[in-house]
Amino acid sequence: MSNISRRNFLKKAAASAGGIALAASAPRAVAASPKGAELATVLDIGRCIGCGACVEACRTINNFKFPKPKKPFPVMSPQDRVKVEDWSEKQNVDSRLTPYNWLFLQTVDVSYKGKDYLIHIPRRCMHCQNPPCANLCPFGAARKLENGITVIHPDICFGGAKCKAVCPWKIPQRQTGVGLYLKVMPRFAGNGVLFKCDRCFDRIEKGKLPACIEICPEQIQDIGPRDAMFEKAKAIAKEYDGFIYGDTENGGTNTFYVSPVPFEILDRALKEQAQPGPHLAPVENSMALSENLGKALLLAPLAGALAAGASIAGKLKNSQE
Amino acid sequence: MRFQNQLSLGRVYKWLWGLCILGLVFTGFGQLPIYARYKLSTLPGLKWSADFYFTHALHEVFAFLFIALAVYAIILWLFGGRPALSKAGILKLIILVGIFATGIVRVLKNFHDFYFSPDTLLVADLGHLALAVVFLVAIAITAALSSPWFKKEYREQ
Numbered sequence: 001m002s003n004i005s006r007r008n009f010l011k012k013a014a015a016s017a018g019g020i021a022l023a024a025s026a027p028r029a030v031a032a033s034p035k036g037a038e039l040a041t042v043l044d045i046g047r048c049i050g051c052g053a054c055v056e057a058c059r060t061i062n063n064f065k066f067p068k069p070k071k072p073f074p075v076m077s078p079q080d081r082v083k084v085e086d087w088s089e090k091q092n093v094d095s096r097l098t099p100y101n102w103l104f105l106q107t108v109d110v111s112y113k114g115k116d117y118l119i120h121i122p123r124r125c126m127h128c129q130n131p132p133c134a135n136l137c138p139f140g141a142a143r144k145l146e147n148g149i150t151v152i153h154p155d156i157c158f159g160g161a162k163c164k165a166v167c168p169w170k171i172p173q174r175q176t177g178v179g180l181y182l183k184v185m186p187r188f189a190g191n192g193v194l195f196k197c198d199r200c201f202d203r204i205e206k207g208k209l210p211a212c213i214e215i216c217p218e219q220i221q222d223i224g225p226r227d228a229m230f231e232k233a234k235a236i237a238k239e240y241d242g243f244i245y246g247d248t249e250n251g252g253t254n255t256f257y258v259s260p261v262p263f264e265i266l267d268r269a270l271k272e273q274a275q276p277g278p279h280l281a282p283v284e285n286s287m288a289l290s291e292n293l294g295k296a297l298l299l300a301p302l303a304g305a306l307a308a309g310a311s312i313a314g315k316l317k318n319s320q321e
Numbered sequence: 322m323r324f325q326n327q328l329s330l331g332r333v334y335k336w337l338w339g340l341c342i343l344g345l346v347f348t349g350f351g352q353l354p355i356y357a358r359y360k361l362s363t364l365p366g367l368k369w370s371a372d373f374y375f376t377h378a379l380h381e382v383f384a385f386l387f388i389a390l391a392v393y394a395i396i397l398w399l400f401g402g403r404p405a406l407s408k409a410g411i412l413k414l415i416i417l418v419g420i421f422a423t424g425i426v427r428v429l430k431n432f433h434d435f436y437f438s439p440d441t442l443l444v445a446d447l448g449h450l451a452l453a454v455v456f457l458v459a460i461a462i463t464a465a466l467s468s469p470w471f472k473k474e475y476r477e478q
């Protein structure tokens with residue numbers, strides 16, 4: 001997609017995007033989500049030069065969303081089980097994910113088919129198509145917007161970090177001392193708010209590009225409808241006989257990394273070269289069991305009805321005898 | 322046809338119903354990140370209680386039992402003289418219907434091809450939790466007052 005048509009597309013996407021605001025103007029309550037039309041990104045990591053401009057842009061553009069915790073933090077019980085997570089004094093850290101850094105670069109030195117590569121991998125939330133972080137959040141704070149973006153609502157999140165526990169890449173990052181828990185029972189429940197890449201949903205609502213995509217001097221990223229982006233990812237992969245990560249991971253994500261080196265090699269290198277943060281290993285669909293059990297629930301009324309039928313038949317038989 | 326007392330579901334049914342409510346409550350509260358924080362999962366044999374995916378699956382297994390038992394009771398009620406519910410019974414039924422409805426939304430949202438707006442889910446998520454707490458209070462009160470599900474005049478024994 002050219003930049004112009006991409007912008008037009010984003011304008012349209014903005015018009016149909018469900019807002020994050022609580023008082024959103026009654027968006028459609030339920031829809032058979034057109035998954036192919038969700039927003040997805042392609043990252044051609046074979047061309048990333050590791051300049052870090054995207055990381056810087058993300059930090060600058062999203063700065064106003066970063067936590068502003070009040071200190072001292074309320075004491076939390078039991079103290080040996082619930083730890084303060086405070087990044088507010090380390091806001092400059094940009095070499096890993098933190099509540100103040102939603103995108104960072106992993107760098108690995110690898111060889112493949114007799115060729116050496118220095119690969120830089122921009123890492124942030126994958127925006128899963130069926131995101132366990134949002135599905136399993138008990139408070140409706142982690143949520144998926146209709147355009148496929150997952151966000152964590154900072155005014156609803158209680159900071160229990162369940163989204164992080166269930167995320168296959170452990171993406172969301174906690175900051176203690178902010179959010180709703182402070183107003184409820186800060187000693188006994190909650191521990192701040194979780195933060196992660198929100199795909200610059202607010203910029204997208206205005207028809208703008210995410211900051212990291214716009215700034216990239218090499219234009220290694222693109223964003224658009226998932227089907228089109230997947231086609232693009234396949235075309236890039238074909239060009240250099242490469243590989244795609246994110247299309248089937250966790251049941252399908254809205255992020256496609258394309259690499260000239262197999263992801264198993266990159267994943268191994270991440271570990272061997274002690275790169276922090278998310279892996280690049282294959283990921284099974286986290287929600288598969290839940291989906292299957294959910295479908296089985298449809299049979300529950302039948303089971304009850306059969307048991308009742310048997311019971312009534314038994315009683316009739318007894319009364320006749 | 323008229324069954325012996327108000328609704329003769331039998332002792333096994335009562336045990337299953339109790340087990341089902343207990344299971345739903347335990348695995349339901351396990352969806353909040355509290356069992357690890359409050360060390361329940363450090364007790365021998367209870368490590369699984371802090372595994373969200375596992376307790377979530379168990380919750381759905383108990384939900385299966387819950388729906389089956391509810392349908393069983395409704396059919397036996399339909400063919401069993403249809404005894405009138407007491408006020409406590411009506412109240413508990415309304416709460417259960419609410420829990421069921423919000424629960425169904427929560428099941429459907431986990432399907433890959435279903436989409437609900439964030440605000441709908443906020444209501445379903447918080448509603449499910451709040452109604453579960455209200456239901457627990459309701460069973461505690463009705464148990465303390467020993468109020469039955471059905472009006473007294475229908476008790477023949």
Ligand code: SF4
Pocket residue numbers: 125126127128131132133134150166167168169170171172196
């Ligand atoms: S990568 Fe993790 S945080 Fe991002 S949508 Fe998927 S489960 Fe949620």
Ligand code: SF4
Pocket residue numbers: 057058059062102103124196197198199200210211212213
């Ligand atoms: S999409 Fe926005 S929030 Fe996400 S990494 Fe890029 S700049 Fe940061």
Ligand code: SF4
Pocket residue numbers: 047048049050051052053054055105120122215216217218219220
């Ligand atoms: S701005 Fe582009 S080239 Fe630079 S590190 Fe980010 S993705 Fe790579």
